[in-house]
Amino acid sequence: MIFSFAKRMLTEVDPRLLWKLGYNFGLKGMVSVERFKSRLRRGVHFPPFLFISVINSCNLRCQGCWVDVAAKQNIIDKDTLNRVIRDAKRKGNSYFGILGGEPFMHPHLLDVFDAHPDCYFQVFTNGQLITDAVAKRLNRAGNVTPLISIEGTALVSDQRRGRSDVLVKTLAGLENCRKHKLVIGVASSICRTNIDLVSEEWLKKLISLGVHYAWFHTYRPVGPDPNYDLALTPEQVLHVRRFGVQMRAKLPIAVVDPYWDDKGQALCPMATGVSHHIGPWGDIEPCPIIQFATESIHDKTRSVYELLTQSAFLKEFREESAKVTRGCIVLEKPQLIKELVVKHGAKDTTARKTAMAEVERMTPRNSQSNPGHEIPEEHWAYRFAKKHWFFGFGAYT
Secondary structure, three states, X not given: OHHHHHHHHHHHOOHHHHHHHHHHHHHHHHHHHHHHHHHHHOOOOOOOEEEEEOEOOOOOOOOOOOOOOOOOOOEOOHHHHHHHHHHHHOOOOOEEEEEOOOHHHOOOHHHHHHHOOOOEEEEEEXXXXXXXXXXXXXXXXXXXXXXXXXXXXXXXXXXXXXXOOHHHHHHHHHHHHHHOOOOOEEEEEEOOOOHHHOOHHHHHHHHHOOOOEEEEXXXXXXXXXXXXXXXXXXXHHHHHHHHHHHXXXXXXXXXXXXXXXXXXXXXXXXXXXXXEEEOOOXXXXXEOOEXXXXXXXXXXXXXXXXXXXXXXHHHHHHHHHHHHOOOOHXXXXXXXXXXXXXXXXXXXXXXXOOHHHHHHHOOOOOOOOXXXXXXXXXXXXXXXXXXXXXXXXXXXX
């Protein structure tokens, strides 16, 4: 499998982009995690990976979206984005997840990629705005991988994403990426209506489309209009996990899985401190679906490093979350979110200003944590990588 995957990467990806992936994301990413572990030994929490929602607007209207995509457009301006990235780079960070809304609606996003050739960017996108010209620019930058969201068949895609011809337009963007020899990922939010995507046939289809990695994440019923009927059962979540573990050892495509460690124990990237989120209004949130904050990147009296490491809100959020579950606190312990928000006087970072009411309406439910049903990694490469660079980091006792 490793040799087949390596052959795909060597023949399908522009060599210059492959080098950027290996150096900026691979080698420098490992170094950033080691620096993170060194800081942890001193009691300092600054995540090696930052996720930034650069814009709230989107051209789609997906079910269960927690972003105010229909509100007045707000972007993190180019100068602020560059400042945040520079601050993080000074602490050894090189990887940044770029989210929205739809990131490619940001008027200066490509300029930001060009300004940081020593970094690597993963863009969470619906792919519809990746024109031939945009894909050509991404190839020229060399430091970007688009992670294109595909939710299922044409019918399911239209239903889930609130528009017509969604899949056709998304696949057109994917083909532009393939034409320009980019490293391509596909993400799918797995729920009860598209659980059939968790199949070997689907992964083989992605391989035929030129996709190099797949990210399956489970649907979380959050936001102003959650659909609880779409949420997976505990058995279905285990099915997703088992499938990923098995396919990693079988097919020449990488399968991303950030919610379990090498032993198959559940983890939360936020609780471990490995990542936090910056919203489109500049607020520093525990994670994208916890839309409360006490700090903002627009506070120019402190660096981004100081804002995150000095935040009592983020510190207690990590610690209390890790105490009560290895899974998702939003799903399992919504009452604790309310308590921490009230205690720290955190503000609602949404445009709709109903985040607290949404939390109060939530009832506890299952997440990825299912003690006693752990499914360890089978493939040695994934097991080694997770054991050394993506695990609990001592968050759980």
